[in-house]
Amino acid sequence: MARVDRIAEPWGTRTPYGTGGDWPVRVDTHLAEGVAPEDVDRWVQTASLLHSNGDAMDIAVKDHRIVGVRGRAVDRVNHGRLGPKDLYGWQANASPDRLTKPLIRESGKLVETDWDTAMQRIVDKSKALLAEQGASALGFYTTGQLFSEEYYTLGTLAHGGIGTNHVDGNTRLCTATAGEALKESFGCDGQPGSYTDVDHADVIALYGHNVAETQTVLWTRMLDRLAGPNPPKIICVDPRMTPVARAATVHLAPRPGTNVALMNGILHEIITNGWVDREYIEAHTVGYPELEKEVRNYPPALVAEICGVPAEQITEAAGIVGHAERLLSTVLQGFYQSNQATAAAVQVNNVNIIRGMLGKPGCGILQMNGQPTAENTRECGADGDLAAFRNWSNDAHIQDLARVWNIDPMSIPHYSPPTHVMQMMRYAEDGSIRMLWVSGTNPAVSLPELARIRGILEQDRLFLVVQDIFLSETAQLADVVLPAATWGEKTGTFTNADRTVHLAERAVDPPGEARPDLEIFIDYAHRMGLQDKDGRPLIKWHDPESAFEAWKECTRGRPCDYTGITYDKLRGGSGIQWPCNEENPDGTERIYADGKFWAHPEYCETYGRDLITGAPVDPTEYKALNPEGKAIIKAAEYMPPHELPSQDFPFQLITGRTLYQFHTRTKTGRTPELQAAAPDVWVELSADDAGAYGIAEGDLAEVETPRGAVRARVRISGIRNGVLFLPFHYGYWDTKGGHQPDGPGRAANELTITDWDAASKQPIFKTAAARITRISGGDGPSPAPTTTASAPAGEFAEGARTKGILSALADESMDAAGGAR
Amino acid sequence: MKFGLVLEEMHRSENDLAHHLLVISERHKVDHEIYHLARDLARWSQQHVRDIADIAKNYGQDLDPEPRGEAGLMETIREKGSEMMGRRPETGMMLLRDLRELYLKACGVSADWELLAQAAQGMKDKNLLALAEKCHPQTIRQMKWANGKLKESATQILVS
Numbered sequence: 001m002a003r004v005d006r007i008a009e010p011w012g013t014r015t016p017y018g019t020g021g022d023w024p025v026r027v028d029t030h031l032a033e034g035v036a037p038e039d040v041d042r043w044v045q046t047a048s049l050l051h052s053n054g055d056a057m058d059i060a061v062k063d064h065r066i067v068g069v070r071g072r073a074v075d076r077v078n079h080g081r082l083g084p085k086d087l088y089g090w091q092a093n094a095s096p097d098r099l100t101k102p103l104i105r106e107s108g109k110l111v112e113t114d115w116d117t118a119m120q121r122i123v124d125k126s127k128a129l130l131a132e133q134g135a136s137a138l139g140f141y142t143t144g145q146l147f148s149e150e151y152y153t154l155g156t157l158a159h160g161g162i163g164t165n166h167v168d169g170n171t172r173l174c175t176a177t178a179g180e181a182l183k184e185s186f187g188c189d190g191q192p193g194s195y196t197d198v199d200h201a202d203v204i205a206l207y208g209h210n211v212a213e214t215q216t217v218l219w220t221r222m223l224d225r226l227a228g229p230n231p232p233k234i235i236c237v238d239p240r241m242t243p244v245a246r247a248a249t250v251h252l253a254p255r256p257g258t259n260v261a262l263m264n265g266i267l268h269e270i271i272t273n274g275w276v277d278r279e280y281i282e283a284h285t286v287g288y289p290e291l292e293k294e295v296r297n298y299p300p301a302l303v304a305e306i307c308g309v310p311a312e313q314i315t316e317a318a319g320i321v322g323h324a325e326r327l328l329s330t331v332l333q334g335f336y337q338s339n340q341a342t343a344a345a346v347q348v349n350n351v352n353i354i355r356g357m358l359g360k361p362g363c364g365i366l367q368m369n370g371q372p373t374a375e376n377t378r379e380c381g382a383d384g385d386l387a388a389f390r391n392w393s394n395d396a397h398i399q400d401l402a403r404v405w406n407i408d409p410m411s412i413p414h415y416s417p418p419t420h421v422m423q424m425m426r427y428a429e430d431g432s433i434r435m436l437w438v439s440g441t442n443p444a445v446s447l448p449e450l451a452r453i454r455g456i457l458e459q460d461r462l463f464l465v466v467q468d469i470f471l472s473e474t475a476q477l478a479d480v481v482l483p484a485a486t487w488g489e490k491t492g493t494f495t496n497a498d499r500t501v502h503l504a505e506r507a508v509d510p511p512g513e514a515r516p517d518l519e520i521f522i523d524y525a526h527r528m529g530l531q532d533k534d535g536r537p538l539i540k541w542h543d544p545e546s547a548f549e550a551w552k553e554c555t556r557g558r559p560c561d562y563t564g565i566t567y568d569k570l571r572g573g574s575g576i577q578w579p580c581n582e583e584n585p586d587g588t589e590r591i592y593a594d595g596k597f598w599a600h601p602e603y604c605e606t607y608g609r610d611l612i613t614g615a616p617v618d619p620t621e622y623k624a625l626n627p628e629g630k631a632i633i634k635a636a637e638y639m640p641p642h643e644l645p646s647q648d649f650p651f652q653l654i655t656g657r658t659l660y661q662f663h664t665r666t667k668t669g670r671t672p673e674l675q676a677a678a679p680d681v682w683v684e685l686s687a688d689d690a691g692a693y694g695i696a697e698g699d700l701a702e703v704e705t706p707r708g709a710v711r712a713r714v715r716i717s718g719i720r721n722g723v724l725f726l727p728f729h730y731g732y733w734d735t736k737g738g739h740q741p742d743g744p745g746r747a748a749n750e751l752t753i754t755d756w757d758a759a760s761k762q763p764i765f766k767t768a769a770a771r772i773t774r775i776s777g778g779d780g781p782s783p784a785p786t787t788t789a790s791a792p793a794g795e796f797a798e799g800a801r802t803k804g805i806l807s808a809l810a811d812e813s814m815d816a817a818g819g820a821r
Numbered sequence: 822m823k824f825g826l827v828l829e830e831m832h833r834s835e836n837d838l839a840h841h842l843l844v845i846s847e848r849h850k851v852d853h854e855i856y857h858l859a860r861d862l863a864r865w866s867q868q869h870v871r872d873i874a875d876i877a878k879n880y881g882q883d884l885d886p887e888p889r890g891e892a893g894l895m896e897t898i899r900e901k902g903s904e905m906m907g908r909r910p911e912t913g914m915m916l917l918r919d920l921r922e923l924y925l926k927a928c929g930v931s932a933d934w935e936l937l938a939q940a941a942q943g944m945k946d947k948n949l950l951a952l953a954e955k956c957h958p959q960t961i962r963q964m965k966w967a968n969g970k971l972k973e974s975a976t977q978i979l980v981s
Contacts, residue, residue, distance in 0.1 A: 426852060427977060614966070615962065615969035
């Protein structure tokens with residue numbers, strides 16, 4: 001057993017393995033100071049809720065308190081490993097500032113109250129609005145961190161009970177494009193890849209996917225392949241010098257906002273050189289001629305000019321991808337939160353499709369998720385999609401859903417695509433949404449153009465309900481605050497990016513009067529008197545397991561079929577990949593293995609959208625294009641970003657997630673080891689730009705866009721010239737400002753533009769035009785970590801290296817559980 | 822030959838469509854998707870204007886290759902107006918009216934491209950036919966966008 005500082009060594013010790021081999025087990029454990037494994041009363045099964053990898057772990061319980069975590073050796077996802085957020089993040093559950101009682105606004109102030117009073121206030125408001133205006137007055141905005149059972153309940157009560165079309169999750173900000181890109185190419189959501197593809201791939205291409213920081217354990221798997229025999233080649237597309245870029249065979253650092261041009265350039269090379277699988281294209285796809293025609297316009301020389309990338313690099317990358325025998329492609333926010341998000345992500349799908357690289361070991365696409373339960377919002381219909389991937393523009397699907405819920409089909413809003421959160425904010429702004437129920441998310445920090453968002457949420461005419469575990473920036477603006485239970489305090493299931501379903505069990509009681517989100521939603525549905533058409537309660541379940549059983553019924557016969565999974569089957573063993581049903585009792589590792597897709601006009605989740613205008617494709621048009629349900633190859637032309645650098649704002653600003661913090665630091669900011677590793681906001685710029693502007697490492701600088709200003713200490717990093725980076729985690733809850741800046745701002749979203757991808761409706765956080773001004777000198781390096789993409793550009797002093805505080809030591813055991821899996 | 826008149830009409834209607842897209846964009850600046858998309862789509866029509874003027878030379882027509890200019894002052898006034906009016910419910914009705922008009926204008930241009938393509942075939946002018954084949958699909962996408970936005974916005978605006 002080794003003791004490792006996992007802040008300084010985020011990926012831990014290498015366990016190399018070769019192509020097609022088994023990834024060795026390494027069990028990571030972190031227990032509270034003074035607690036030994038033998039002191040633990042119980043180990044309770046769960047999985048990580050602080051990123052999307054789905055790391056399975058056990059919670060250590062002693063004297064009814066959580067005292068640590070240990071990775072699950074038997075799990076297919078992590079083989080016992082845990083990332084820094086997993087190892088330390090659990091401590092936030094026990095923070096003294098947890099919400100323990102409901103709060104209501106009285107004479108402008110939030111005061112404590114009891115559950116009856118708080119819920120009655122919400123119910124009275126809901127009923128009054130329904131009577132006066134109807135369901136269009138009510139909106140629900142949830143998170144990417146609840147459980148399936150909770151999302152399904154919320155989706156059912158909102159769509160089937162209240163009858164509102166205004167339901168979305170903050171997965172809109174992180175993974176809406178993943179879902180949309182899969183729908184556009186395959187007619188349905190669902191990942192064609194599996195994490196085990198890492199074991200087999202000879203080329204791994206990561207597009208805007210800084211996996212080293214967003215999914216540390218998946219990167220550990222890649223690092224172990226890189227350290228073993230026959231390492232895969234890595235292609236990295238990222239304007240920053242990320243750990244992935246450092247390990248890459250080819251690192252392309254395009255100008256922000258030009259991903260479609262870059263992908264078209266790569267496709268141009270692949271097609272021109274004939275590196276395509278003609279037979280596969282012929283048998284299993286439609287739309288190839290349009291792609292051929294479109295990418296003809298993107299020779300490497302032209303693309304090099306648009307993207308600011310050497311043409312030779314584009315040719316080299318295309319050659320590697322074009323000659324790959326087992327190609328794994330992954331995509332994340334660098335594409336999803338940028339200009340032409342869906343169009344770019346779809347072009348990645350096209351690479352694998354035209355090369356016939358689907359459904360075989362090592363050949364996969366992972367349109368990644370940023371959050372642990374993002375997939376579940378999409379499946380369960382809590383992000384606007386209809387439950388179990390039903391198609392809102394297919395009347396038979398609506399009737400089927402109405403049958404499951406035992407209600408009239410007319411009660412389910414399906415007159416137009418579901419309202420996405422940015423549009424909901426617009427409706428709240430124009431006064432037509434008058435009650436907004438926010439659960440488990442913090443729009444006052446996480447949405448673009450914060451001054452505008454604060455202005456909307458602060459309106460007197462908007463009744464704001466916030467359900468959370470802390471008094472977040474958003475909760476501070478609420479009319480009613482409901483204290484929720486969190487991970488470790490409630491039971492439920494969730495699904496990671498490769499369709500693996502895990503069970504998370506309740507280990508301890510929530511603090512004070514805090515309640516599981518499931519209980520809160522069920523309570524609301526009952527108090528509202530929501531009924532089916534026989535006068536029985538619409539929500540017929542009462543606890544997590546009965547909610548799961550109801551959800552399973554809803555998925556029967558749909559792509560995300562859960563009917564073969566039970567809580568008992570998930571207990572003790574490893575996660576299970578859907579579809580899991582009678583035909584696939586142990587789950588399904590690879591979908592689309594036989595070149596069959598879920599794209600048939602009668603079965604598909606969507607008929608798709610125009611990649612540029614976002615206009616929905618007409619059902620008749622879809623049927624004509626794809627009568628047999630093949631994979632759909634969609635081409636797209638490059639369109640420049642909506643805000644380009646100018647004389648006043650010469651830089652491009654990108655924002656993003658970093659290794660030690662998550663979201664708006666609700667939990668990670670309350671975790672000593674993580675908070676110490678990345679305590680404050682910083683801004684990154686290149687050495688050339690720093691020289692040109694006379695800015696030095698650690699100086700205080702102001703970053704401005706047409707929307708606002710943020711002050712941060714400067715890190716001179718390996719970022720592309722002309723580009724600035726701000727981490728998006730830092731808001732105001734731990735500052736004097738409370739919910740807003742007190743003096744200069746520090747939330748990256750003060751600066752971002754209100755603009756979104758027309759197809760996926762995902763906000764664009766990565767192409768604002770900006771300027772930077774030096775304010776004053778610093779007294780040392782910036783607070784940015786040195787272990788990640790924010791590593792200093794040149795040599796730096798040993799003392800400046802990011803290290804953990806004393807309690808950061810964690811255990812690593814290579815022989816745990818005999819390597820059994 | 823009446824064909825010159827068709828080109829002239831085409832040039833005028835594309836100019837008009839581009840202009841209308843820009844006006845809608847400015848008038849609904851607080852509806853961000855409308856604002857950005859209408860500007861993107863106006864660029865298609867502006868390019869069509871240039872292409873038509875270019876090809877019209879072959880038919881002895883002298884059409885202005887520069888798309889109709891935008892008055893800077895009016896633009897600012899419309900955008901400011903949008904920001905000031907953004908919190909009032911009446912803007913919704915104006916949006917529906919504007920989208921409806923846009924849809925009809927785009928339908929008209931689409932019909933014009935049909936006429937032009939038919940004439941091109943009659944005259945065996947490959948370049949002209951190629952132009953219609955390039956531009957017409959974009960007009961249809963403009964049409965579908967207007968129709969889609971109309972459908973998407975109508976319920977909330979009309980029942981709230």
